[in-house]
Amino acid sequence: MPNEKLCAGCLRDNEENIAETWCSNCSELVCKFCAKVHRRFDPPHKIVQLNDVSENNFSLIETSKYCGTHSDQKSVLYCSQHDKSICDLCLSGDHANCQAIVSIERAAKGAKEGSAADDLEKRLKDIVTVARTSLKEVKTNADSLIKQKSDILQMVSTVRKEIEKHLDELEQDITEEIEKQYNTCQQRVMEQKIVMEKQEKELMDRNADINSLKLCTNDIQFFQTIKTLDVSTHQYETAMTTNITRISLEYEPNEEIPKLVAALKTFGNIRLSETDLELHHIPDKMQQSQVQVKNTKDTKSNGRTGHWTGFYKQHDRQHPFELDIVFMEGNVTGEGIDQIGKFTITGTSDVSSRRIQFRKQYKGAHSVNYSGQLSQDGCKMEGQYNIGGSSDKFTMTFVPKSNGRTGHWSGFYKQHDRQHPFELDIVFMEGNVTGEGIDQIGKFTIAGTCDVSSRRIQFRKQYKGAHSVNYSGQLSQDGCKMEGQYNIGGSSDKFTMTFVPAYHAVSGHWTGFYNQNGNRYAFELDIAFEGDKVSGEGDDGIGKFSINGDWISSSGKIQFCKQYHGKHSVDYSGQLSCDGRSMKGKYNVSGFSDNFTMTVVSL
Numbered sequence: 001m002p003n004e005k006l007c008a009g010c011l012r013d014n015e016e017n018i019a020e021t022w023c024s025n026c027s028e029l030v031c032k033f034c035a036k037v038h039r040r041f042d043p044p045h046k047i048v049q050l051n052d053v054s055e056n057n058f059s060l061i062e063t064s065k066y067c068g069t070h071s072d073q074k075s076v077l078y079c080s081q082h083d084k085s086i087c088d089l090c091l092s093g094d095h096a097n098c099q100a101i102v103s104i105e106r107a108a109k110g111a112k113e114g115s116a117a118d119d120l121e122k123r124l125k126d127i128v129t130v131a132r133t134s135l136k137e138v139k140t141n142a143d144s145l146i147k148q149k150s151d152i153l154q155m156v157s158t159v160r161k162e163i164e165k166h167l168d169e170l171e172q173d174i175t176e177e178i179e180k181q182y183n184t185c186q187q188r189v190m191e192q193k194i195v196m197e198k199q200e201k202e203l204m205d206r207n208a209d210i211n212s213l214k215l216c217t218n219d220i221q222f223f224q225t226i227k228t229l230d231v232s233t234h235q236y237e238t239a240m241t242t243n244i245t246r247i248s249l250e251y252e253p254n255e256e257i258p259k260l261v262a263a264l265k266t267f268g269n270i271r272l273s274e275t276d277l278e279l280h281h282i283p284d285k286m287q288q289s290q291v292q293v294k295n296t297k298d299t300k301s302n303g304r305t306g307h308w309t310g311f312y313k314q315h316d317r318q319h320p321f322e323l324d325i326v327f328m329e330g331n332v333t334g335e336g337i338d339q340i341g342k343f344t345i346t347g348t349s350d351v352s353s354r355r356i357q358f359r360k361q362y363k364g365a366h367s368v369n370y371s372g373q374l375s376q377d378g379c380k381m382e383g384q385y386n387i388g389g390s391s392d393k394f395t396m397t398f399v400p401k402s403n404g405r406t407g408h409w410s411g412f413y414k415q416h417d418r419q420h421p422f423e424l425d426i427v428f429m430e431g432n433v434t435g436e437g438i439d440q441i442g443k444f445t446i447a448g449t450c451d452v453s454s455r456r457i458q459f460r461k462q463y464k465g466a467h468s469v470n471y472s473g474q475l476s477q478d479g480c481k482m483e484g485q486y487n488i489g490g491s492s493d494k495f496t497m498t499f500v501p502a503y504h505a506v507s508g509h510w511t512g513f514y515n516q517n518g519n520r521y522a523f524e525l526d527i528a529f530e531g532d533k534v535s536g537e538g539d540d541g542i543g544k545f546s547i548n549g550d551w552i553s554s555s556g557k558i559q560f561c562k563q564y565h566g567k568h569s570v571d572y573s574g575q576l577s578c579d580g581r582s583m584k585g586k587y588n589v590s591g592f593s594d595n596f597t598m599t600v601v602s603l
Contacts, residue, residue: 004018004019005018005019005029005050006018006019006029006031007019007029007030007031007034008026008028008029008030009028009030009031009034010031010034017031017033017034018031019031019050020032020035020049020050021035021047021048021049021050022047022048022049022050022052022053023035023038023045023046023047024045024046024047024048025038025041025045025046026038026045027061027065029050030047035047064085066087067085067086067087067089067090068084068085069086069087069089069090069093069094070087070089070090073087073088073089074087075087075104076088076103076104077090077091077101077102077103077104078101078102078103078104078106078107078108079095079098079101080101080102080107081095081098081101082095082098085104085107086101152270156267156268159267159268160267178249181249182249185247185248185249188245188247189247192244192245196244199236202236203233203236206229206232206233209229210226210229213225213226303325303327303332303349303356303374303378303381303398304325304327304377304378304379304398305325305326305327305328306324306325306398306399307322307323307324307398307399308322308323308324308325308334308336308381308396308397308398308399309321309322309396309397309399310381310394310395310396310397311394311395311396312385312392312393312394313392313393313394314392319338319339320338320339321336321337321338321339321396322336322337322338323335323336323337323343323345323396324336325345327349327378330348330349330350330351331346331347331348331349332345332346332347332348332349332356332358333345333346333347337504337579338504339504339505339506339507339529339580340362340365340506341362341363341365341506341579341581342362342363342579343360343361343362343363344360344361344363345358345359345360345361345370346358346359346361347359347370349374354373354374354375354376354378355371355372355373355374356370356371356372356373356374356381356383357369357370357371357372358370360385366387367387368385368386368387369385369386369387370383370384370385370386370394371383371384371385371386372384372394378398379397379398380395380396380397380398381394381395381396381397382394382395382396404426404428404433404450404457404475404479404482404499405426405428405479405480405499406426406427406428406429407425407426407499407500407501408423408424408425408499408500408555409423409424409425409426409435409437409482409497409498409499409500410422410423410424410497410498410500411423411482411495411496411497411498412495412496412497413439413486413493413494413495414493414494414495415493420439420440421439421440422437422438422439422440422497423437423438423439424436424437424438424444424446424497425437426446428450428479431449431450431451431452432447432448432449432450433446433447433448433449433450433457433459434446434447441463441466442463442464442466443463443464444461444462444463444464445461445462445464446459446460446461446462446471447459447460447462448460448471450475455474455475455476455477455479456472456473456474456475457471457472457473457474457475457482457484458470458471458472458473459471461486467488468488469486469487469488470486470487470488471484471485471486471487471495472484472485472486472487473485473495479499480498480499481496481497481498481499482495482496482497482498483495483496500555501578503552503553503555503556503576503577503578503580504553504576504578504579504580505529505534505551505553505576505580506529506579506580506581506600507527507528507529508526508527508600508601508602509524509525509526509600509601509602510524510525510526510527510536510538510598510599510600510601511523511524511598511599511601512596512597512598512599513596513597513598514587514594514595514596515594515595515596516594521540521541522540522541523538523539523540523541523598524538524539524540525537525538525539525545525547525598526538527547527600529551529580532550532551532552532553533548533549533550533551534547534548534549534550534551534558534560535547535548535549542564542567543564543565543567544564544565545562545563545564545565546562546563546565547560547561547562547563547572548560548561548563549561549572551576556575556576556577556578556580557573557574557575557576558572558573558574558575558576558583558585559571559572559573559574560572562587568589568590569589570587570588570589571587571588571589572585572586572587572596573585573586573587573588574586574596580600581599581600582597582598582599582600583597583598584596584597584598
């Protein structure tokens with residue numbers, strides 16, 4: 001009877017009888033005969049048909065009999081303080097100091113009539129709702145990925161067509177120029193041909209004249225005539241050796257073409273963007289024991305999972321950083337970036353004391369130990385860091401999720417089939433949207449609202465001392481793009497804008513080179529970024545120099561003057577990489593310009 005369920009009581013008596021029912025009081029399978037016995041107990045046991053009990057119920061009932069910590073021990077006690085079924089061994093372990101411990105029978109008394117099952121059913125329904133919402137979002141994401149792929153392929157195709165169109169135009173221009181120069185060459189060659197054919201005929205005639213002169217002249221006349229012909233013949237000889245020009249067509253390729261081909265490594269970059277979805281709230285677990293005991297369980301998290309910003313102090317200067325932190329079951333993990341580079345953190349956090357410790361590990365570099373204290377609401381952290389025996393303070397603050405990215409945005413609005421660019425700085429805070437910017441009309445401010453759940457945004461664009469324009473649009477799921485319509489005086493058209501990530505700048509020792517007349521000339525320098533200023537000192541083959549200039553964190557643009565000590569100066573203009581660890585651009589000296597590149601090598 002391998003597939004049949006057997007009566008538990010009969011098995012204890014070494015008998016095998018098929019179970020047809022289930023005893024709820026004993027939580028075991030019973031046969032038809034044993035069921036009658038169980039019903040005769042005082043009070044009678046509740047017997048249910050096996051058809052009313054699912055296979056999953058059997059597994060759950062069997063598993064729940066045993067202690068979660070000591071799997072070979074049955075749960076016989078209940079700790080109200082930790083809302084957990086425990087065994088006898090737990091009393092001398094994790095629950096040695098717990099006061100509110102009762103027998104499992106007392107804790108379970110009246111459980112079916114209490115709110116435990118209702119609470120659990122409600123929580124399960126909430127989770128199902130979240131699961132369905134998540135599934136819907138996943139399906140929507142799958143559909144959007146198909147469209148995104150199609151859109152990107154279309155963009156790539158459009159870029160290629162634009163390049164091909166431009167190349168076709170350039171080819172047409174050079175073809176027309178070839179034809180023009182060819183016709184000019186042909187005309188000149190034909191003119192030379194006509195002249196040479198005429199000279200050939202004249203010379204042939206003169207040669208014939210010499211033979212006939214022998215017959216019709218005396219010696220004196222012949223001599224005189226020959227001398228006259230000799231002079232003109234010399235003129236022909238001179239013209240033959242000096243007036244002939246060989247004409248050729250030559251092609252000089254544009255020297256920028258190989259550079260363009262080398263620079264065009266790809267059509268672009270494809271990146272994955274991941275955004276946590278705001279799902280429905282799942283309530284904290286309620287205590288399900290019916291025993292009236294004060295709930296001392298701390299259901300609050302000791303830290304807010306999400307985006308944090310802060311700074312650490314070093315040499316009386318504040319160095320900013322940003323990171324994303326996850327608090328889970330006493331563990332702390334995350335990743336972030338500062339002026340040194342990208343890093344990860346791993347550590348622990350104590351719920352009761354709110355003490356936190358973690359190691360900050362720079363990728364491929366050194367690590368720093370942090371130790372601090374969380375605020376009561378879990379939104380602020382302060383403490384000390386330690387590296388190689390050196391220690392100083394740090395502070396960081398939780399940044400609540402916003403429906404839009406605060407910072408620099410750029411975009412355009414359409415009017416009369418033309419795109420008009422603009423730039424602005426936007427602040428999203430508690431459903432409000434404010435900012436200021438500039439376009440071809442002039443400076444303006446914006447003020448409006450943004451709905452977190454729908455990501456719908458509305459604001460008024462007010463030009464200083466002039467008219468205003470109403471904007472209405474939709475934020476992307478990651479809060480980094482906005483599209484919609486604007487309206488002014490009943491006229492409406494589209495607008496698009498995109499968040500521009502802030503750039504970082506790394507102070508330290510840099511090395512690089514500048515190009516001049518096809519050669520590379522190396523240099524080294526120490527650069528310091530302070531606010532929007534950049535300064536430093538260095539040395540190259542010309543001599544020692546200092547630099548002073550400015551940089552823009554929103555765009556990564558940088559400009560500085562390189563002043564050789566007691567000599568000339570050179571103007572530099574370039575672009576920082578997003579991590580602030582490299583830059584490249586152009587330099588200009590007395591009207592001469594070429595490329596430069598530099599990279600940070602140490603801090």
